[in-house]
Amino acid sequence: MKKLIVPTGYMGSGSSAITDLLSEYKDVSNEFKSYEYVFLHCPNGLFDLEDQLLVGNNAIKSDYAIREFEGQMKSLYDKKFWWVGNYKKIIGPEFINYTNEFINNITEFKIDGYWYTHEEPNLKMIIKLILRKPFKMLFKSKLFNKKILKYNDGMKLSYIKSDEFYNYSKEYINKVINLASKGKENIIFDQLLLPFNLFRVDKYFGNELKVIVVERDPRDLFLVNKYSWRAKNVPIPIPIEVNEFCKFYRNMRESEKPTNSNKVLRIKLEDLIYKYADTVKKVQEFVGFTNKEHVNPKTRFNPEVSIKNTQLFNSSAKYKKEIEVIEKELKEYLYNFPYKLENKIENSIIIGD
Numbered sequence: 001m002k003k004l005i006v007p008t009g010y011m012g013s014g015s016s017a018i019t020d021l022l023s024e025y026k027d028v029s030n031e032f033k034s035y036e037y038v039f040l041h042c043p044n045g046l047f048d049l050e051d052q053l054l055v056g057n058n059a060i061k062s063d064y065a066i067r068e069f070e071g072q073m074k075s076l077y078d079k080k081f082w083w084v085g086n087y088k089k090i091i092g093p094e095f096i097n098y099t100n101e102f103i104n105n106i107t108e109f110k111i112d113g114y115w116y117t118h119e120e121p122n123l124k125m126i127i128k129l130i131l132r133k134p135f136k137m138l139f140k141s142k143l144f145n146k147k148i149l150k151y152n153d154g155m156k157l158s159y160i161k162s163d164e165f166y167n168y169s170k171e172y173i174n175k176v177i178n179l180a181s182k183g184k185e186n187i188i189f190d191q192l193l194l195p196f197n198l199f200r201v202d203k204y205f206g207n208e209l210k211v212i213v214v215e216r217d218p219r220d221l222f223l224v225n226k227y228s229w230r231a232k233n234v235p236i237p238i239p240i241e242v243n244e245f246c247k248f249y250r251n252m253r254e255s256e257k258p259t260n261s262n263k264v265l266r267i268k269l270e271d272l273i274y275k276y277a278d279t280v281k282k283v284q285e286f287v288g289f290t291n292k293e294h295v296n297p298k299t300r301f302n303p304e305v306s307i308k309n310t311q312l313f314n315s316s317a318k319y320k321k322e323i324e325v326i327e328k329e330l331k332e333y334l335y336n337f338p339y340k341l342e343n344k345i346e347n348s349i350i351i352g353d
Contacts, residue, residue: 003186003287004177006193006211010252011236012225013216014269014309019190020300021272021283026293029184036191038084039176040204044072046169047197053106054162062158064117066103067151073099091180098179102172106165109157118151166203173204198264199257209263210287216269217335218249219313219326228345242322246329253333270310270335273303309348311341 005022009015016034023030040046052065077096079085087095181187193201195213226240239245265286271279284294298304313323327334 002208003210004192004205004208005186005188005287006190006209007188007214008191008193008195008211009214009216010195011238012221012229013214014306015212015214016190017269017272017301017306018212018214018267018283019188021280022188022287022289023300024294024296024298025186025289026295027184028186028188029181030188030190031182032090034190035090036084037180037189038191039073039076039087040173040192041194041197042072042076042084044068046173047200050165050169050200053158053160053165057159059155059157060115060117063115063155066107066156066158070099070103091176092182094179095176098172098175102168103156105168105171106160107156107158108160109155111155111157113155114151115155118155170204196256198261199259201259201261201263205263207263211264212283212286213264213266214269214272215266215333217310218245218330218333219323220310222322222326223312223319223345224309224348228348242325243329246326249330249333268335269306270337272301273307273310274338276303305349307341308343311337311343312345312348314340314342315344 005018005028007015007018007022019030019034022028038045046069049065049069053062073087074096075082076085077087077099080089177187177189180189193211198211198213201209201211221238222240222242222245225236225238229235230240239248265283267279267283272283280294284290313319
């Protein structure tokens with residue numbers, strides 16, 4: 001594999017523009033279009049497992065963390081109608097084998113025992129107790145005294161050293177990426193990473209990784225989510241009351257740990273539209289492509305079309321009060337547009353993260 005390209009952003013910020021742009025280049029694979037690969041950063045994904053095992057770990061915590069990771073990966077693998085799932089098809093049947101191999105590698109001790117996390121009641125355990133009770137009363141046999149537990153295979157414990165964890169993790173990630181790549185040289189993995197975990201990238205990836213973070217003027221983001229995407233039943237989880245939105249947006253952006261990794265490029269969606277040639281050149285040089293490889297320009301990402309998603313805040317006086325709040329509270333995140341447009345929200349196009 002030559003390049004692992006990861007477009008990412010801040011929910012509705014337009015990172016799919018990068019997915020579309022780079023899909024116009026020769027020998028770039030994007031088989032499943034805007035499908036989002038979440039196994040690293042999803043709840044109980046690999047990064048959560050890292051935090052659990054390497055920060056404040058203990059025996060019970062490691063067993064719980066490994067099992068939660070295992071369960072989440074099985075869900076991503078098995079659930080074909082879950083929009084982030086169906087890994088059996090999207091990535092390949094071997095995904096679950098690689099996951100099990102990784103779990104075995106990071107599990108240092110297997111104890112024939114249980115602790116309170118194994119005793120937490122669930123519906124399956126309660127049903128077993130109910131069904132067993134009459135037999136226990138009738139036969140009064142020790143055969144029916146065995147503890148009913150959530151797990152019956154003991155405990156999986158680990159105090160793994162950080163360098164071992166990262167080595168096994170890199171091996172696991174490489175196997176999954178190569179499996180999903182299906183022999184292609186350059187592959188786009190949309191949302192494989194989020195801006196909030198880019199401080200980790202040098203521990204997991206080599207120079208094949210190229211992450212492009214896209215941000216967008218919060219005025220347009222607020223309006224299109226509140227007045228268009230919600231009506232179309234495709235909202236993103238951000239507040240629609242403007243003061244709450246400003247607080248949310250600032251806290252979200254400030255929660256991000258900085259990184260100086262050369263594997264990461266940040267661009268503005270608006271630059272890709274209003275400064276198309278210069279920004280395409282910047283992206284192209286970062287990824288390591290040439291003009292000759294841009295074989296289908298503007299067939300997937302056309303700035304003349306995408307410009308309809310910008311300056312929506314100028315379209316109507318009814319948004320004025322909300323926009324004034326955003327301009328006051330989030331001024332450092334606003335884009336300095338080169339000229340004024342009055343694009344209508346109803347004419348905007350749904351774009352991804």
